[in-house]
Amino acid sequence: MSPANKPALEVPVIDVSVLLKNADEASPEDLKICADELKAAVSSIGVFRISGHGISNEDQTDASDAVKSLFNVSEAEKHRLSVKANNIKSAAVARGYIGIGEESGSHRVEVKEGFSMGYRWDAVEAGFTPKPMGTKTRPVPETLNALQAVNVWPTEDHLDLQSRISMDSLFEHMTRVSQALVRGFSMAMGEEAGYLTPYCKGGENISLLRLFHYFPYSQYKSDQSVDVERIGSSPHTDWGFLTLIMEPGIGGLEVFHDGEWNTVPPVPGTLVCNVGDYFSMLTNGKFVSPLHKVVTGDEERYSIVYFYYPGYNSHIPQQTCSQDQEVPSSIRDGLKSYSLVTDQSANGADLDQSESITLDDVPFGTYIARKWEQVAR
Numbered sequence: 001m002s003p004a005n006k007p008a009l010e011v012p013v014i015d016v017s018v019l020l021k022n023a024d025e026a027s028p029e030d031l032k033i034c035a036d037e038l039k040a041a042v043s044s045i046g047v048f049r050i051s052g053h054g055i056s057n058e059d060q061t062d063a064s065d066a067v068k069s070l071f072n073v074s075e076a077e078k079h080r081l082s083v084k085a086n087n088i089k090s091a092a093v094a095r096g097y098i099g100i101g102e103e104s105g106s107h108r109v110e111v112k113e114g115f116s117m118g119y120r121w122d123a124v125e126a127g128f129t130p131k132p133m134g135t136k137t138r139p140v141p142e143t144l145n146a147l148q149a150v151n152v153w154p155t156e157d158h159l160d161l162q163s164r165i166s167m168d169s170l171f172e173h174m175t176r177v178s179q180a181l182v183r184g185f186s187m188a189m190g191e192e193a194g195y196l197t198p199y200c201k202g203g204e205n206i207s208l209l210r211l212f213h214y215f216p217y218s219q220y221k222s223d224q225s226v227d228v229e230r231i232g233s234s235p236h237t238d239w240g241f242l243t244l245i246m247e248p249g250i251g252g253l254e255v256f257h258d259g260e261w262n263t264v265p266p267v268p269g270t271l272v273c274n275v276g277d278y279f280s281m282l283t284n285g286k287f288v289s290p291l292h293k294v295v296t297g298d299e300e301r302y303s304i305v306y307f308y309y310p311g312y313n314s315h316i317p318q319q320t321c322s323q324d325q326e327v328p329s330s331i332r333d334g335l336k337s338y339s340l341v342t343d344q345s346a347n348g349a350d351l352d353q354s355e356s357i358t359l360d361d362v363p364f365g366t367y368i369a370r371k372w373e374q375v376a377r
């Protein structure tokens with residue numbers, strides 16, 4: 001899985017526990033140290049590892065076990081929950097099961113199955129009484145926006161309740177970690193710690209947790225006469241704000257840096273974090289949205305990926321550049337390869353044919369909703 005001929009990227013491990021403390025308990029010096037570390041990481045490779053995230057080893061194990069249980073349900077139950085079989089056209093609101101080859105960011109077949117879930121609206125999950133993380137009431141809005149949907153789950157005959165509770169708790173943990181990171185990133189942008197928080201209000205109820213089960217490539221048999229190219233996850237940049245990845249200690253994630261693909265060596269217990277295109281664009285590319293892919297070859301791999309979004313209607317101001325902060329042309333050129341502004345539909349351009357980018361005068365949710373249209377296959 002980690003080809004010997006590829007260099008291993010030195011990904012910094014950043015302890016973010018200070019960001020998770022109450023404001024009156026966090027020392028300004030420690031906050032500054034953390035923000036400086038975040039700034040150094042996102043201004044160079046755009047990816048780092050998080051320790052001190054507060055997700056216990058036990059909760060991580062429970063989540064990994066739950067993912068395996070979820071992909072172990074019968075084919076009939078997967079079909080019942082299938083995004084494709086249920087004719088859900090927009091992957092933005094897709095909740096449920098995604099089969100092998102049913103989603104791709106390129107012309108390749110991504111040899112993985114997935115499951116997509118989001119925010120848990122209490123009112124519509126009648127019968128699911130346990131409240132994993134607290135007592136908040138979350139009535140479902142009368143009108144859902146283009147990124148909001150109600151979760152679907154295997155029945156209790158197929159998936160034990162504890163697995164479902166573990167996934168819901170993980171979603172909430174990931175949200176808390178992301179909200180803490182937003183404070184750190186605000187400082188890394190040179191603003192007050194609270195700068196980005198109002199823009200992120202409500203972001204958790206459009207954010208997504210996606211579970212993946214990557215198969216050995218040999219498991220995908222093409223029915224076409226010309227064989228297809230296989231991959232775990234196509235080269236792409238993430239479109240949104242920030243992404244958190246919980247992955248097993250077997251590697252598979254690769255990041256393009258300094259003109260070549262690098263492996264990202266596993267560090268058990270940490271989460272990977274990377275900056276998304278939208279956030280990168282706000283900073284005029286000063287925060288790097290890294291090009292990455294998943295290469296699994298002959299290995300089986302599971303991962304849990306949380307896409308954290310700001311509020312649907314947010315329009316976060318793009319940072320202004322003063323003369324001395326002129327964005328270097330190397331960064332400007334890099335912006336052209338954002339997945340957010342390329343067409344990833346089946347007949348669309350691959351990453352190297354992108355058009356110039358602009359931050360249109362549209363709110364965040366509009367960007368993301370139209371992107372999700374392009375990856376369903």
Ligand SMILES: O=C(O)CCC(=O)C(=O)O
Nearest residue numbers: 233245247253294303305
């Ligand atoms: O599975 C992983 O480790 C990462 C997947 C990924 O990059 C994505 O879904 O955007």
Ligand SMILES: [Fe+2]
Nearest residue numbers: 236237238292
């Ligand atoms: Fe990604």
